[in-house]
Amino acid sequence: MPQRRPVRHHGEAAPPQARRRPTSPQWAAWGFLTPVTLYLVLFYAYPLYRNIDLSLRKYTVRSFVQGDAPFTGFANYRTVLGDPTFAPALLHTVVFTTVCLVFQYAIGLALAVFFNQRFGLSATLRALFLVPWLLPLIVSASTWSWMLNSDSGVVNAVLHAVGIGPVNWLTAPGWSLASVIIANIWIGIPFNLVVLHSGLQSIPASLYEAAALDGANAWQRFWRITFPLLRPVSAITLLLGLVYTLKVFDIIWIMTKGGPADSSTTFATWSYQLGFGNLLPAFGPGAAVGNLLVVAALVFGLVYVRVQRKQALA
Secondary structure: OOOOOOOOOOOOOOOOOOOOOOOOOHHHHHHHHHHHHHHHHHHHHHHHHHHHHHEOOOOOOOHHHHOOOOOOOHHHHHHHHOOOOOOHHHHHHHHHHHHHHHHHHHHHHHHHHHHOOOOOOHHHHHHHOOOHHHHHHHHHHHHHHEEEEOOOEEEEEEEEHHOOOOOOOOOOOOOOHHHHHHHHHHHHHHHHHHHHHHHHHHHOOOHHHHHHOOOOOOOHHHHHHHHHOHHHHHHHHHHHHHHHHHHHHOHHHHHOOOOOOOOOOOOOHHHHHHHOOOOOOOOOHHHHHHHHHHHHHHHHHHHHHHHHHHHOOO
């Protein structure tokens, strides 16, 4: 006889059901997510937490090893803000970042538009422009230090050939910041070229053909078609360039070490000097300066996200 299902009376609790197991796609999602999460925690979240902890305590070499540094709150930040180096370092950071971003983007965009035209050797020349980006930073900085050397540099030799006296590019306070800016612009142009050129490839050629039939010249086509449609790519290019330029350390340290007389000191080099450049390292103030850079990058990142969200809703 067929077995009847038991009848459940009113008020009687339902029998517990077996817990549903995750399906295969769910297990795959967790499997892919776990390594990424561990990587972010180990290499981003934990170092950031340690840097914040360093900035809130009075660390010495002994306490750094033993881990018993006393908590001082925002004392390290007050020390940094009251330091005579803070204002010049802030000014140099702003000037260095702004000038590098403007020239890297402008030159990179001009080269991207140039290489977007179909002509022979276009791919070869574009590949050659990637050389500064592929070289290790220590090689690029050392090359520029040799080129800008006051006595035997190539740049001063060229200036002498055209009747201009030698310039102390790396040893004069008025020229040291300009020297590292020139070197960093040269290094950052290929990145802007590659990203902006890929953005130009996504613009339909039919738009340019229609504009040409309407009588638009090359400048009008660029200003009315290229530049507006390139704004999303330009925004992410400038944001990534900003984050990279804020933390530039290698170029400045190898070429000038932030000198002479702190004339090319930025927050990145100042943080290193405080933490590692003295016999008695100031770990707390050095970490505080580094956190100021993190906050600046985070603010600009949030501004970018907000602008992109408004454009998506428009």
